[in-house]
Amino acid sequence: MTLETKICQNCKSKFTIEPDDFEFYKKIDVVPPAMCSLCRAQRRLAFRNERVFYKRACDKCKREVISMYSPNKPYPVWCYECWFADDWDSTDYGQAYDPARPFLEQVQEVYAKVPKVALIYVRSINSEYVNISADNKNCYMLVESSNNEGCIHSYWVQQCRDSVDLSYSHQTELAYESDDCYNCYEIPTFSMIAGDAVTVSGALIFGISNITYSTGP
Ligand SMILES: [Zn+2]
Ligand SMILES: [Zn+2]
Structure with missing residues (x-):
């Protein structure tokens, strides 16, 4: 089999099927896909609703x-x-x-x-709007998160406290609108990929660690 270019039946964009892909489809006895990889991923993700309540x-x-x-x-x-x-x-x-x-x-x-x-959670206290989560207290709109207290509007946060709009963060407290923060304390406004940061008052912090009482990135 050679490389083949097809038109996705869903989004109408071009996509390719590699020779190795054809080998694999033959091995598991399925027909080659009619949709591009992104549309196929979208369809798989649509199977599980995590964030709409x-x-x-x-x-x-x-x-x-x-x-x-x-x-x-x-x-x-x-x-x-x-x-x-x-x-x-x-x-x-x-x-x-x-x-x-x-x-x-x-x-x-x-x-x-x-x-x-209706929602997947265990041992939630006063946290009615949490999904795929465990051991949260006084939280609101959390998904894929566990062992948090006083956190709202966050995705994949673990052991965080009193924080808002976080994603992929761990053991972080008093943070706002931040992503990939680990072991941080008091970090307001759009911090990304921070570790061991304390009382950071600047915005757009990116890739820092071990910082204390900073006024900017
Ligand atoms: Zn497509
Ligand atoms: Zn019932």
Whole structure:
């Protein structure tokens, strides 16, 4: 097989399929893709909604809850209390595999009937709007984060306190609008890739470490 250039059926841009890719598709017995790699990645990521929150009813107790699933989803969505209760058995939703029918068609049938938990979290205290998270207290709008207290609007933050608009940060306190900060204290406004920084008052800090009482980058 030689390199082939195709038009993505979704975004209409050109993309190439390498000879090694053709070998791999042949090995796993699938047809070559009709969409470019970015559109395929977008489709895979769309499978899991992490950051959009909806109000909807729990399909079991009918209570209004916060969920990563919109109210019009065709499958049942249960609140945390209903989903983690011991009064149901997920294996009751199982079905025998029929080798005469397409496998993915049967996966789709099971997926459509098994209840999903409204948001994925454990041991949250006063943190209603957190998803894919654990051990957070007094937090709001956190995703992929654990062991935080008093943090809001952040993604992938661990062991942080009293911070706002952080991403990919660890053991950081009193920070605002910062990314990739580790072991930092009191760093306001757009700091990136900082480590062991204390009371940094300048903006656009990039790639610094071991800094104390700075007035600029
Ligand atoms: Zn595309
Ligand atoms: Zn419920």
